[in-house]
Amino acid sequence: MDPSLQLYKRTIDGLAQLHKGVHRRWIREGWPDSPKNKGINDLLSRLDAREKELLADLLEHAHDGGIHCALGYLNDQMAIDGMRIVQDGVEMAHQPFGAELYYDWKSRRLGNAWPDEDEPDEELEGGAGTSA
DSSP: OOHHHHHHHHHHHHHHTTTOSSHHHHHHHOSOSSGGGHHHHHHHHTOOHHHHHHHHHHHHHHHHHHHHHHHHHHHHHHHHHOOOOEETTEEOOSSTTSSOHHHHHHHHHTTOOOTTOSSOOGGGTTOTTOOO
16 A cells, blocks of 8 residues: 555544543532542532433534544645645655545444445444443
8 A cells, every 4th residue: 555545544544433432420420539630529428320421422513523623624634735744754645535534434434444444444334322
């Protein structure tokens, strides 16, 4: 595979997997016990299971929104202002499939295959709502 395309795919897939964090579990079970987290845990203790799941969904949407906005900014910088992302001397491909960074990220986040592949990756299948 072309190294610039490989870097692109690795970057997008890495970002697509970031949703697999601890926050959903912490909302269910409580934040780590510390004085700094007391207010959060006090709030969580007053919520029922359904409300905790809704809160976890909101937090996940906010997290995804931040990634989406950042990718939109980076895509514009690359398309309009000539920004390039380089790792170990390899310049990352820009829109190798004709779509913006955030579109490819969202597609992979949902578990879809890359346009040049037949099957989705097992690690990314399931997409949204599969957080720990």
